[in-house]
Amino acid sequence: MFIMDIGFKIKKLRESRNLTQDQLAVELDISQSELSKIENGKAKKIDFHLMGKVCAFFNKDFVYFQEKHDPAKILDNFNIDISTEKILDELSRISNEYKKKLNDTE
Structure with missing residues (x-):
């Protein structure tokens, strides 16, 4: 599982809901710059707790983010x-x- 793949999926889900990075960052309780790093594959790691928030917000199972796109x-x-x-x-x-x-x- 690559952070780049996870970030790409988060970005596509965000865009599908017409959300800005700022809006999603507020929902996930992280900074916009942190979300940008995740979406661009530049984050070194993604906290498991944060992934729980992402899964809940987008109503996706964690397996969705593990699958290669x-x-x-x-x-x-x-x-x-x-x-x-x-x-x-x-x-x-x-x-x-x-x-x-x-x-x-x-």
């Missing part, structure tokens, strides 16, 4: 279409938009 599953949660066709369409749209801006400034 699968990047493909994370993308599924955001409904991101990463098909080649979709990527090429988006690149084309961005390119055309950029060309239009260049023509407007000339």
